[in-house]
Amino acid sequence: MGCIELMDYEILLSDISFKEGREFIRRNFKDVHEVEPGYKLFDVYLIGIPPIVIGVENDHVIFPYVKPCHGTFVLKIEDREEVERLRAKR
């Protein structure tokens, strides 16, 4: 378990498929970044079907978080460094 679960996160969606999470992020956030599975965000390597999309809103990242027994969540966490790292990839 990554330390994401110890962070101050907001669950935007749960009990969804990975693809539903991707569409939610694309539909609801203007600043969207595509990354490959295994992209390191905080201390975890993202799981998912490529492309994995990460939304950015102000200083928050919005991303899919997959758990083997609980499916996909869409989480929102404030972290300026991760936002800047994503924007620097472009």
Next chain:
Amino acid sequence: MNKKALLLLGCPEVPVQTCIALYLASRLKNAGMDVLVAGTDAALELLKVSDTEGHYVNAEKMMNIDKSIESLAEKRMEFDFCFVFVHNDAGISYLATIQSMSKAKLFAIIFGHDAESLAGQIDCNCEKLVAKSVHNPIPLKKKIDARIREVKRWAVSN
């Protein structure tokens, strides 16, 4: 040097997962492969209790699923063959992740109530072994047996 195989287990809520994992590990091990099993803590504990003496999988060859993803992402380990157990949407995500990070020949072992529907959603480059097994492992075992006849050839191939 022995070929290396990874078995990646999902949530152990579907009963056949544990016995098929032990069966497959046994077949691969007997063919001369080094087998590592990654899974959730519960999935691994089920293996350890079922195989108390470690005849099929040594506890030292088990790894938490998050650690295995981390090791693959950081290129600290690689495999010749990878078998991903899929019985839910999360399993498809793990399969696609392994396909993206590893050069291993990839097999999706797809089972459970929704096996056929899940198989239809998988479009990554892998070989699918599909059976609607939930409690009875035999349909899935037959699919594995049909494919694994080649396992000794895999074990010695270049």
